Amino acid sequence: xxxxxxKPDLGRIAQHLEALEETIIARLIDRAQFRVNEPAYExxxxxxxxxxxxxxxxxxxxxxxxxxxxxxxFHAPEERxxxxxxxxxxxxxxxxxxxxQLENYEVINLxxxxxxxxxxxxxxxxxxxxxxxxxxxVEHDVYAIQAIARRIHYGALYVAESKFLRDxxxxxxxxxxxxxxxxxxKLTRSDVEKRIVDRVADKVDQMQAFTNxxxxxxxxPETILSLYRDVIIPLTKKGEVLxxxxxxx
Amino acid sequence: xxxxxxKPDLGRIAQHLEALEETIIARLIDRAQFRVNEPAYExxxxxxxxxxxxxxxxxxxxxxxxxxxxxxxFHAPEERxxxxxxxxxxxxxxxxxxxxQLENYEVINLxxxxxxxxxxxxxxxxxxxxxxxxxxxVEHDVYAIQAIARRIHYGALYVAESKFLRDxxxxxxxxxxxxxxxxxxKLTRSDVEKRIVDRVADKVDQMQAFTNxxxxxxxxPETILSLYRDVIIPLTKKGEVLxxxxxxx
Numbered sequence: 001x002x003x004x005x006x007k008p009d010l011g012r013i014a015q016h017l018e019a020l021e022e023t024i025i026a027r028l029i030d031r032a033q034f035r036v037n038e039p040a041y042e043x044x045x046x047x048x049x050x051x052x053x054x055x056x057x058x059x060x061x062x063x064x065x066x067x068x069x070x071x072x073x074f075h076a077p078e079e080r081x082x083x084x085x086x087x088x089x090x091x092x093x094x095x096x097x098x099x100x101q102l103e104n105y106e107v108i109n110l111x112x113x114x115x116x117x118x119x120x121x122x123x124x125x126x127x128x129x130x131x132x133x134x135x136x137x138v139e140h141d142v143y144a145i146q147a148i149a150r151r152i153h154y155g156a157l158y159v160a161e162s163k164f165l166r167d168x169x170x171x172x173x174x175x176x177x178x179x180x181x182x183x184x185x186k187l188t189r190s191d192v193e194k195r196i197v198d199r200v201a202d203k204v205d206q207m208q209a210f211t212n213x214x215x216x217x218x219x220x221p222e223t224i225l226s227l228y229r230d231v232i233i234p235l236t237k238k239g240e241v242l243x244x245x246x247x248x249x
Numbered sequence: 250x251x252x253x254x255x256k257p258d259l260g261r262i263a264q265h266l267e268a269l270e271e272t273i274i275a276r277l278i279d280r281a282q283f284r285v286n287e288p289a290y291e292x293x294x295x296x297x298x299x300x301x302x303x304x305x306x307x308x309x310x311x312x313x314x315x316x317x318x319x320x321x322x323f324h325a326p327e328e329r330x331x332x333x334x335x336x337x338x339x340x341x342x343x344x345x346x347x348x349x350q351l352e353n354y355e356v357i358n359l360x361x362x363x364x365x366x367x368x369x370x371x372x373x374x375x376x377x378x379x380x381x382x383x384x385x386x387v388e389h390d391v392y393a394i395q396a397i398a399r400r401i402h403y404g405a406l407y408v409a410e411s412k413f414l415r416d417x418x419x420x421x422x423x424x425x426x427x428x429x430x431x432x433x434x435k436l437t438r439s440d441v442e443k444r445i446v447d448r449v450a451d452k453v454d455q456m457q458a459f460t461n462x463x464x465x466x467x468x469x470p471e472t473i474l475s476l477y478r479d480v481i482i483p484l485t486k487k488g489e490v491l492x493x494x495x496x497x498x
Contacts, residue, residue, distance in 0.1 A: 015461075015463065015464040016464070018461065018464060019282070019461075019464045019465055022460070022465065023279065026275050026279075030272065030275075033268070046340070047340055047341050048320075048339050048340050049339035049340070050339065051339075056340075060320065063316045063319070063320075064316070067312050067313070067316055070312070071309065071312075071384050071388075072384055073384060090297050090298035090299065090300075091295070091296055091297050091298070091305075091384070092296050093384065094381065096381070132343065132345070135320050135321055135322060135340070135342065139320075143392075203459065206458070206459040207456070207459075209455070210452065210455040210456075211271070212264075212267065212268075214264065215264040215265070215267060215268045216268055216271070
């Protein structure tokens, strides 16, 4: 089957996005078991041998991506790295045929925005202060930020293609005019967004309902609600616009 | 405060072990979203450049530990690696004072047993068959097996020391006689073990109660119940015996 014959299935795309919600929440709950631990995010204070300038967070994220790159992670369209100059893959990865019409997935790399937003989120989900557990904190940061990035890039790519196919004439016109604002407006479905945000807040409660609060720090649903409303959904739409503007005909 | 002045707090140790249960379950649920994917565990079929003999699982576990070692993970008593010959730490890690009376934490490294038991668990929690997602599968394997190993080694070290202090005379006698079987019997608390196993099975249900079963694969509580009853608890006790036999006076 050639790529062009694969059609996006909006039901399956929505299901996949929904499944990723639980992963994101679980990862953030894991991170929240440690204090904010500010020094882990400060440049020049990693105390990492041979690396005096970067923060421990940035060093860990780069090490992780250097490993992941060798295992072929960034062949997947929705896996866009935070770092440049990563080593080549050492595995042959056979990806399933894709419906995406894009020459270069890297044109939709929102990792800079995601990194900034994530660093603002940390003090909202974690208890303030310092427990000295910098290594564990950045380890969990990396898993959480990778899950968030996967959600955003997956949505940007597949939702955009599926919306394009459902209203090809209209999008073709706006793409020709390079009218990013208008495309953004057309992509917006406030009812769907509200449903996602409410569902995510419910999940945060449900997933922590039986947690022993004496031993585990619980994160407030509002923090994840805002993450979705103010970061994940807008960045996904920003990525959708980029996808459409770069879509090959 | 010198190490010898720190006393183990059995309440806090039990709380930490309980908190680790949720991490283990969450990691296994993540892994179970992929098929068994047998080729990822077969030697000679990783297709990993420069590494024709190991399985993809073993290669990923080694890469992860080589990274973790540089970040100082294995300075922590309960973090015992699966691999030998890991690179030295590139961070100064300042660990909190410990109550443990042990020259070398590596004498309590049960990772061989843990690896074998984990590989038997995979086909019990995952749907059979092959979805081609070998890279993601072994990524989640590594997170799950690290969480299980941390639980076992933490319990082995800290529970043993705290039991020793509560019945020093008796344990001293058995240690002198090097009577491993008798120590194992004395360490066994069937009522506590039953409570742990039941609680874990309940948690598996609770953590998946709101899961949309159309889109996420649910793991049966019995699989994790058996993991605790037949693997985690016995290996923890095996580690406790080793701790006591190597405890410095």
